[in-house]
Amino acid sequence: MECPNKEINLERCNCSYPSCFKKGMCCECLHYHLKNRQLPACCFPPDVEKTYDRSFETFAKLVLEGKI
Template sequence: MECKKEQNLKNCPCSYDPCSRKGVCCDCIRYHLKNRELPGCCFSKDAEKTYDRSFEHFARLVMEKKI
């Protein structure tokens, strides 16, 4: 399967600029799940900027109806 990195970058909300996985969603998801996290695209813009991508942070945001 061909990677659509350039197309993915247009919609990638990740604010961590030096990330080598930016736009390569399969690598990004694999990396974050391995670390018990979700990728930045699962969070609101404000929540993503905190760099807290933990499952627990995501759950809190859902419970607070912020996602």
């Protein structure tokens, strides 16, 4: 089933991974990343998102540094 909000979500999605099949489907994206102890791209600033390191640890480090 296709997400009814996919077009709206795509306008806000900052995922830079070219072959991501979850773009615009936030529920699928969130489930995938949480299962892998990560957060989705939208939780990170663009410079960090492009590294594809979306780990909880990286997020916590950015919070402690005041970057998020």
